Amino acid sequence: MKLLNFTKSGTGFRMSLFSAALAGLAMMSGAVDAQTLRAVKHSDLRVLDPILTTAYMSRNHGYMIFDTLYALDSDLVPQPQMVDSHEVSEDGLTYTFTLRDGLKFHDGADVTGEDVAASIKRWGERDGMGQVLMSFVESMSQGDSPNQFVINLKEPYGLVIDSLAKPSSNVPFIMPKRLAETPSTEPIPEQIGSGPFKWVADEYQPGVIAVYEKFEDYVPRDEPASWASGGKVVKVDRVEWVVMADDQTALNALQAGEIDYWESPPSDLLPILDANPDVTVKNLNALGFQTIMRPNTLNAPMDDPKIRKAAIAAVNQKDVLDALVGNPDLYKICGAMFVCDTPLASDVGSETLTQGNGMDQAKALLEEAGYDGTPIVVMHPTDVSTLRSQPVVVAQAMRDAGFTVDLQAMDWQTLVGKRASQASIADGGWHMFMTNWVGADVFNPLVNNMVNGKGPDGGWFGWPDVPKLEELRTAYATAATLEEQKGLAEEIQALAYEEGIYAPIGQYFVPTAWSNNLEGVLDAPAPLFWNISKN
Amino acid sequence: MVVYIVQRILAAIPVMAFVALFVFLLLRLTPGDPAAIIAGDTATPAQLEAIRDSLGLNDPLLVQFFSWIGDLLRGDFGTSILSGKPVLNLIADRMEPTISLALTTIILSVLIAVPLGVIAAWKQGTLIDRFVMLLSVLGFSVPVFVIGYLMISLFSMQLGWFPVQGFKPIGDGVGPFLHRIALPTVTLTLLYIALIARITRTSMLEILGDDYVRTARAKGLPERKVLMRHALRNCSVPIITVIGIGFALIISGVVVTESVFNLPGLGRLTVDAVLSRDYPVIQAVILLASLIYVVINLLIDIAYVLLDPRIRYT
Numbered sequence: 001m002k003l004l005n006f007t008k009s010g011t012g013f014r015m016s017l018f019s020a021a022l023a024g025l026a027m028m029s030g031a032v033d034a035q036t037l038r039a040v041k042h043s044d045l046r047v048l049d050p051i052l053t054t055a056y057m058s059r060n061h062g063y064m065i066f067d068t069l070y071a072l073d074s075d076l077v078p079q080p081q082m083v084d085s086h087e088v089s090e091d092g093l094t095y096t097f098t099l100r101d102g103l104k105f106h107d108g109a110d111v112t113g114e115d116v117a118a119s120i121k122r123w124g125e126r127d128g129m130g131q132v133l134m135s136f137v138e139s140m141s142q143g144d145s146p147n148q149f150v151i152n153l154k155e156p157y158g159l160v161i162d163s164l165a166k167p168s169s170n171v172p173f174i175m176p177k178r179l180a181e182t183p184s185t186e187p188i189p190e191q192i193g194s195g196p197f198k199w200v201a202d203e204y205q206p207g208v209i210a211v212y213e214k215f216e217d218y219v220p221r222d223e224p225a226s227w228a229s230g231g232k233v234v235k236v237d238r239v240e241w242v243v244m245a246d247d248q249t250a251l252n253a254l255q256a257g258e259i260d261y262w263e264s265p266p267s268d269l270l271p272i273l274d275a276n277p278d279v280t281v282k283n284l285n286a287l288g289f290q291t292i293m294r295p296n297t298l299n300a301p302m303d304d305p306k307i308r309k310a311a312i313a314a315v316n317q318k319d320v321l322d323a324l325v326g327n328p329d330l331y332k333i334c335g336a337m338f339v340c341d342t343p344l345a346s347d348v349g350s351e352t353l354t355q356g357n358g359m360d361q362a363k364a365l366l367e368e369a370g371y372d373g374t375p376i377v378v379m380h381p382t383d384v385s386t387l388r389s390q391p392v393v394v395a396q397a398m399r400d401a402g403f404t405v406d407l408q409a410m411d412w413q414t415l416v417g418k419r420a421s422q423a424s425i426a427d428g429g430w431h432m433f434m435t436n437w438v439g440a441d442v443f444n445p446l447v448n449n450m451v452n453g454k455g456p457d458g459g460w461f462g463w464p465d466v467p468k469l470e471e472l473r474t475a476y477a478t479a480a481t482l483e484e485q486k487g488l489a490e491e492i493q494a495l496a497y498e499e500g501i502y503a504p505i506g507q508y509f510v511p512t513a514w515s516n517n518l519e520g521v522l523d524a525p526a527p528l529f530w531n532i533s534k535n
Numbered sequence: 536m537v538v539y540i541v542q543r544i545l546a547a548i549p550v551m552a553f554v555a556l557f558v559f560l561l562l563r564l565t566p567g568d569p570a571a572i573i574a575g576d577t578a579t580p581a582q583l584e585a586i587r588d589s590l591g592l593n594d595p596l597l598v599q600f601f602s603w604i605g606d607l608l609r610g611d612f613g614t615s616i617l618s619g620k621p622v623l624n625l626i627a628d629r630m631e632p633t634i635s636l637a638l639t640t641i642i643l644s645v646l647i648a649v650p651l652g653v654i655a656a657w658k659q660g661t662l663i664d665r666f667v668m669l670l671s672v673l674g675f676s677v678p679v680f681v682i683g684y685l686m687i688s689l690f691s692m693q694l695g696w697f698p699v700q701g702f703k704p705i706g707d708g709v710g711p712f713l714h715r716i717a718l719p720t721v722t723l724t725l726l727y728i729a730l731i732a733r734i735t736r737t738s739m740l741e742i743l744g745d746d747y748v749r750t751a752r753a754k755g756l757p758e759r760k761v762l763m764r765h766a767l768r769n770c771s772v773p774i775i776t777v778i779g780i781g782f783a784l785i786i787s788g789v790v791v792t793e794s795v796f797n798l799p800g801l802g803r804l805t806v807d808a809v810l811s812r813d814y815p816v817i818q819a820v821i822l823l824a825s826l827i828y829v830v831i832n833l834l835i836d837i838a839y840v841l842l843d844p845r846i847r848y849t
Contacts, residue, residue: 046617046811047573054575128577169575185585187573187619205628206618207807208799244700245794245803252687252699253797383810410566413812417568420583449577458579 287439308500652735674729
């Protein structure tokens with residue numbers, strides 16, 4: 001608590017008394033427990049079931065209280081987490097997993113193979129990669145002993161472990177059987193997991209605070225923490241996720257030491273944090289985020305691949321990223337659908353996006369397609385800071401190419417409701433929207449929803465019906481080697497660009513900021529709070 | 536008087552019923568789907584419909600409406616679609632910060648603004664009067680968030696006297712409570728000082744020219760008594776009205792102040808619920824806000840009778 005530095009004078013004496021009184025008031029509030037880590041997250045936690053929703057806050061909540069069978073390390077290689085060992089039968093059809101000793105749920109019950117089977121089944125009903133896995137599964141059950149879990153396959157599938165190590169929404173978290181048997185369209189009734197933190201239900205206030213305490217009975221692995229894998233050693237007693245609606249308030253709170261960690265400061269405030277010697281600013285997620293444009297293939301004229309390709313060709317990623325991020329150090333021009341700097345990265349088909357030289361091509365494609373000036377409805381969410389720039393830039397690029405664009409402003413929740421509709425434009429439908437994905441959600445053809453070619457039944461919003469894409473994705477799932485996977489991924493990307501079903505319009509990074517009294521903050525696909533100590 | 540109060544209470548029932556129907560229909564007509572928000576990106580249409588079914592969103596509107604009204608009459612405000620928590624608990628958690636801010640703001644505003652307004656009227660045309668009017672214009676013109684940021688910058692970041700943000704319930708100690716409510720109170724008080732001082736001055740100016748005030752002065756009463764006992768009391772009706780409405784406005788949510796100072800009040804609850812289409816929460820907070828206005832208006836009318844013997848209700 002600073003005191004005014006006045007020379008001896010009546011005014012100075014009164015001010016010092018005043019300051020002392022304030023200090024007294026402050027001390028009466030109780031010193032902040034040194035073992036409580038206070039973090040401001042990118043949003044508030046609303047849905048507590050990380051299988052019911054793909055919301056990143058729910059995923060992050062899942063990482064706190066649940067654990068996974070496997071997890072990816074910083075080289076994107078699956079590592080055992082809850083699993084001690086596994087065996088695969090010679091014919092490749094039976095996987096037997098043995099869980100580590102001492103795994104307990106927060107209610108004291110042991111983790112068993114039955115819990116695992118129920119959890120994976122529930123996850124497989126909702127998650128895309130999980131659904132692919134389930135299509136190969138004959139049965140799942142507890143093994144010969146309670147700490148064993150067995151998957152029997154219909155045919156060999158090379159991505160069983162990769163599926164169980166999926167790092168982002170939806171993550172195959174393991175929960176008690178009684179919770180996992182909740183229908184996957186309803187939220188689980190309790191927050192009981194076997195993860196390194198326990199949920200403190202009594203202190204949860206939606207929109208205000210979410211509280212976690214160290215789970216004393218958690219048995220971490222011996223290996224050092226690496227990305228989402230390794231030892232999850234909790235070094236604080238308590239973590240509080242505090243909601244702050246205003247970025248300036250969060251900035252002030254971090255600088256004043258009232259919070260310890262700020263997940264995603266906006267880029268315009270980063271220079272202030274960078275200049276503060278008591279704060280560290282660092283990008284923790286090497287894969288960053290991918291921002292995309294997604295046309296609706298059901299509504300004319302976007303049902304014509306030439307029109308879709310024209311829209312994509314008109315866009316220059318640099319323009320989008322300059323508007324969205326501004327600082328070139330925080331973005332990357334990247335046309336790879338499966339994210340740059342990953343094993344599957346490729347620039348095939350993306351030249352106009354990355355070079356910004358596609359305007360003539362766009363105009364030519366429009367003419368070739370006989371575009372008649374039908375307004376293209378582009379949805380524009382104005383209330384989300386990371387989504388309100390892209391539609392404006394893309395709409396203008398499209399207008400420059402000769403499109404007539406109807407840029408419709410709305411809030412994000414209206415967009416979420418509207419994009420789920422397959423209605424025609426006359427009935428309130430849409431032609432295009434933009435959104436962002438964390439890199440770990442798009443880095444292979446099985447997790448990347450946008451290269452799903454299942455059409456209106458089973459596809460992702462936009463619903464491209466491209467059977468060849470599904471063939472290639474199935475081939476990818478059964479590919480035996482990384483080289484084969486790379487080749488197939490490139491084919492998928494080339495076809496996706498050829499069909500114009502979506503385009504990555506930039507890769508960007510959002511650094512995290514934290515007080516220098518924290519040590520051990522991990523590079524990871526999601527904000528993780530184990531390994532962090534507070535001085 | 537009792538009859539009047541009972542009549543006003545009974546008259547509030549159709550008002551509340553209309554508000555309930557209006558907010559229910561308005562929400563259902565607004566674009567956005569809470570089921571889509573819960574379901575996330577990868578839900579199939581079948582899964583989305585299953586979620587809508589489980590939330591009762593596919594029931595006919597009339598069924599949904601009467602089901603909600605029936606629950607309301609039993610004191611059940613439903614559960615939040617997103618968090619699953621009882622709506623009553625969500626609102627109750629937000630009441631203390633909101634009421635605390637409202638009370639401290641109004642009390643401080645009245646204590647400062649009424650004397651300022653009286654002095655300004657008494658010294659009309661002088662430097663004091665001009666100063667009070669300048670303060671009033673500034674209070675109206677400068678946005679609350681600007682004042683808030685300036686307060687934080689000076690008193691929290693530079694001087695370190697107050698915390699930047701947050702709220703402590705009074706159960707955690709009066710000192711910590713006051714320490715955290717101080718800056719948001721002062722921020723909001725400036726606006727209400729502007730409002731109340733101005734209305735006090737205007738009302739006083741109307742009264743100070745009246746015959747009975749001249750008579751009181753002519754009889755040799757001290758000026759303080761003339762102002763406070765005779766003049767102020769007679770112009771208290773519009774002042775009470777403004778104070779009451781101001782209190783109701785703060786209670787129903789001052790989301791900007793709550794956001795700047797990170798106060799978990801009703802304003803933010805309402806905004807969050809609207810943005811996430813949490814129908815039960817939105818319906819409940821709007822009904823609550825309507826009820827607050829009805830009650831405050833009734834209290835204002837009762838206060839009129841107490842302050843002005845010429846006012847009688849039949």
